[in-house]
Amino acid sequence: MTLYFLTMVLFVMGLYCLVAKKNIIKKIIGIVIIEYSINLFLILVGWRKGGIAPILMKGMDQKELVEHSVDPLPQALVLTSIVIGLGVLALMVSICLRLYEKYKTFDMSKINRLKG
Amino acid sequence: MQGYYPLFTAIPLGMAFFNLLAAKINQKISDFLAFLAMASLSVMAVKMLFEAPFAYHVGGWAPPFGILLISDGLSSMLLVIINVIGLLAMIYSTKYMDSYTAKEKYYTLFLLMIAGMNGVVITGDLFNLYVFLEIASIASYALVGFGCEKNELEASFKYLILGGVASTLILFGIAFLYSLTGTLNMPDVAIELGKIGMNKGVGFVMALFIAGFGLKASSVPFHAWLPDAHPSAPAPISAMLSGVLIKALGVYSIARLMFHIFGPSALVSSIIMFLGALSMVVGVFLAVGQHDFKRMLAYHSISQMGYVTLGIGLGLNPNVSPALAALALFGGLFHMVNHAVFKSCLFLCSGAFEYRTGTRDKLKMGGLVRKMPVTSATCSIASLSISGVPPFNGFWSKLIIIFAFLKAGYTIYGVLAIFVAFMTMISFIRLQMNVLFGELPKRFEKIKEAPFLMTLPLVVLAILCLAIGIAYPFIDSVMLEAAKDTLLDQAAFLSFIAGV
């Protein structure tokens, strides 16, 4: 339960970083922290006490593996979500680079030509 | 057709990357290939309307272990919207995108967005939904910033940040749902949730989904990115984003999850109705004061999507009589189709005006009806349609929604809907006065009608506006009735797990 709580603390920290910081690089770091807190949560969902890695090795009984291993599905999901996160991160950083080129600043409060 | 259902994502995905290779040989080939992909997808999508519902097992793995693809009335309807509007936007962009560099990359991103949206609509697996949603979103972030100027980059960055938060919220919801039910297959999740019943965990998941998909659909408290992002994109992309993306990613997902997985509930219904009414009213008030043509249309998108959410919200309510709930839901879905048609037409018109005059400020335009008659006529038809003038399509769907609300006893929402329709009409009359009629500025003396490839999609969309309004019983029997019945029939959805 404490671990679940800690992932939520991480989530809130990321959200704070996203909302309160003006520097766009820091905002990106905030998004990444949020993403990773969710990934940790997903890993925790599949966790079980005393579980082993869900890999079938030579000389291992399949039934025994199923009884003792942790849930492999969330791990596959986390891998996928990390890959997606990588794509989003690359896009964010490249947009940041271009923004810096145009505005000569990383300060979000000075990048305000549009009024949402 | 049934055996080749995954081609809806495979064709655009493959063509997106094949296009990059083909463009190295010749740009014309890349134009043609992109058009070919969209044309074949549209034909397939229209054919899907006449298929009975079925489930497709990817890789031959039976559910709940394998990925399940679902074809029913709702997904067929969305497939038609996505692919037909996509085809028209693609025809439009072959000419329009000449003014930008790297056209083949534009096609790649466009087709990736189509692949993502088709995937969201056809999938029956929660995590698969998330993956396709991210594909469509990432492509759209890049497309919004495609111009690479100050405004585009800023809008794209805002959209990226908020879209990223929305995606993480959705992933969180999916993770939580997996921890509750132990499965990701949508019908299986629904069955497991039926056994658990309602508790705090399920409520939390619903809240996460409403916030996440609400951000994607830009209902009002979550709307800040849309008025920046949609106008900044190139015109065909604005049409795709406003006309299709917010529906496929936002409203469709909410409807599918709330109706089929969680089941109708009074609380969720009142929340969704409140969000819908709020977006409807706030959107239209913000729209009235705008000078920028595309920005005004973007605010109207928020407002019109409010109608759709309102209709779907009442459909979710188990306490009103089933006939009225079905009527409201029907109105919402009908308005979704109509909005896709007229809003993409309006955005494409704004692009055509911008292409010839070089400005988006509607106060600087005027008298364009004399110089660009075809574009102006289509713009007029679409404006009449969005303002709810009979016999155009927008009138019928608004009428149905308002009628259902007044009849169901939600007088406030009904009156608000009438009021918003009135405000929308005022706003579009002003638009027409400013842009189409009035005095022609001197510097526009020499402009010509937009090129044929740009007017063709406009004419098709304008004809659709009128046709859906007049031939309404036909559209009704082919598309809408099936979609409505699908949403209301949870048992049929659950039976997909057994395989049809």
Place this chain on the structure above:
Amino acid sequence: MADDKIKKMIHDSEHGMTSIVKTIVRFVIGIIFVFGVYIILYGHLTPGGGFAGGVILACGYIILTLGFGKILGLKKLSDKVASVLDTAGVLVFLIIGLAGFTGGYFFLNFMAKGEIFHLASAGTIPLMNIAIGVKVTASIFAVFIALSIFGKFVSALGESSEENRKGSNEE
């Protein structure tokens, strides 16, 4: 470029980092590449697979570029080749998926499964791993190129301030 020119580049102090870094990079680079290929090829038997192996291979190229300078890095895997490989990887993956239609289903594992714990087992999965490995290698290296080397070019072309140059050197 001739071989002696590359040799000169390797020993030249103008390109890349100091000779300590260069020596160590030359020592580990082979191991990194072999390990990446191993991870890709054995992805269906042990943890790893196309993505993880591809990242390792891309890191090999990145370390090469960092150690010996961008000219050598781009010579080993130029941005044009990377973009073609990127596209080709996706297309091969998709073709393997579409080939499943011969057995009636998209992504059907239609090949013989082979015996468990052997390299040639699991049907089409190793082939897909290889396709993804190529794609990920190319695309991550392309992202690296785009963000570091070309990013620097672009900002150097614009009105680059002193601060700007400092920022791009750090990357």
